[in-house]
Amino acid sequence: MSSDFKSSEPASTDEEHAADPRYVVALDVGGTSMKGGLVTRCGEVTSLEGRPTGRDSGPETVVTAVRGYVDELVELGVTRYGAPPAGVGLAVPGIVTASTAVYSANIGWHDVPATAFVPPGIPARLGHDVRTGGLAESVLGAGRGVTDFLFLAIGTGIAGAVVIGGEPYGGADGCGGEIGHAPVWPAGEKCACGQIGCLETYASASALVRRYEARSPSRTAATAKDVVSLAVAGDPVAGEVFGEAVEALAISLASYVMVLDPAAIVIGGGLAEAGETLLDPLGERLSARLTFRQRPPLLVAALGMRTGMLGAALLGWQAAGVPDAGRDWSLDVLRRGAVS
Ligand SMILES: [Zn+2]
Structure with missing residues (x-):
């Protein structure tokens, strides 16, 4: 189904969004490591190197590590795009609501609010890691159109x-x-x-x-x-x-x-x-x-190791009030994405 991408891509996508400076911070938090990046309104991806979660030192260390990584990504975004992100999306393991990381046996945290992961004033949304992957495959991958x-x-x-x-x-x-x-x-x-x-x-x-x-x-x-x-x-x-x-x-x-x-x-x-x-x-x-x-x-699945991060980007856009982001991105955009 991934071959459908090119044919369904509106020719004007890049032009439509080229002047839109907005972007979100996206983070895929696994048990031991996390991957993050910036994703613009037209699907341009800037990936940052992964970071350890510090799980072995306890759940508070993980929260601090996630927050530190988000701060780093926000800083990169401000340098690159001249403004703070429109939203932050985080894919996390365990039991999760949009606003709270309720419980993870893997990490050991209980009831961590999304606000603990992001600087004040930036809207954020959490998602379950695998469901966030499913969202990405639905909007951008093998499940597009299904x-x-x-x-x-x-x-x-x-x-x-x-x-x-x-x-x-x-x-x-x-x-x-x-x-x-x-x-x-x-x-x-x-x-x-x-x-x-x-x-x-x-x-x-x-x-x-x-x-x-x-x-x-x-x-x-x-x-x-x-x-x-x-x-x-x-x-x-x-x-x-x-x-x-x-x-x-x-x-x-x-x-x-x-x-x-x-x-x-x-x-x-x-x-x-x-x-x-x-x-x-x-x-x-x-x-x-x-x-x-x-x-x-x-x-x-079409998105490989980037599934979680791209799904987190879609959550970030939902937090920013753009629920339909990604539906007009082309797979080409996603593939050429890793800029740094
Ligand atoms: Zn079992």
Whole structure:
């Protein structure tokens, strides 16, 4: 779907916004590191080098580190554009509302207001990391033009952004989309979350490595990519582990398809780099599990490592009162973005 970008790009986009000096500060806060940048009204991206969150020194250190990084980005923006940002958007892990980072097991913070992260007077908006990624894929990536889809991020863990009517859906308490902890095998392995048989236990990138190494003690596979390569090369243990991961994903996605009837499933995170090696067998197994309906297309996420930061930029524009920002940006603009 990413090929649709050029054809749907209004020719006048750059000219329309060229004279608009406004920009937002965007920050993707992960567990151990964060990535930030400036994004203008026409989608020009200036990325800044990532920074550590300082998680090991406690949640207050993380808040201070985020605030320091935001200050740095604001300073860069003032130098570059001659004015403070129109808004700040932050993608953060855990339970999140637009104005409060409610809780993160990963970072350890409780009820941190958005105002703690930004200089006074600049509007800010927070978003859940994976749902923010889903927003970015919806507006700018593989989900552009698709109103109902699942964005499934397969990395260290597995999380989903349920996009309904073009908006990521958080549920009653902001906990929606945790498909990684929905059980696939009730009598299966124990998950780190305490439940039994969670999807994440079988199909996350770290699960592939852990399960391969457990069955093949003489060999160590450094990464999930290695396990996938070994499976493709015919290593029987790697093939078994990869096959079980694909089967677990097919079971989960079959349930999702039956409940929500998505128009597409967009797969991101580190494991999506396996491309067709993952998507082809997954598509086959998903089709095999659906007898009376077609499966939706499986697509690879288009924005890669920048998904969270670009989604945070869209949140920043929402905070600034421009809710439709990004819908007229071209993928070309996003790709040529990294200026510094
Ligand atoms: Zn779990």
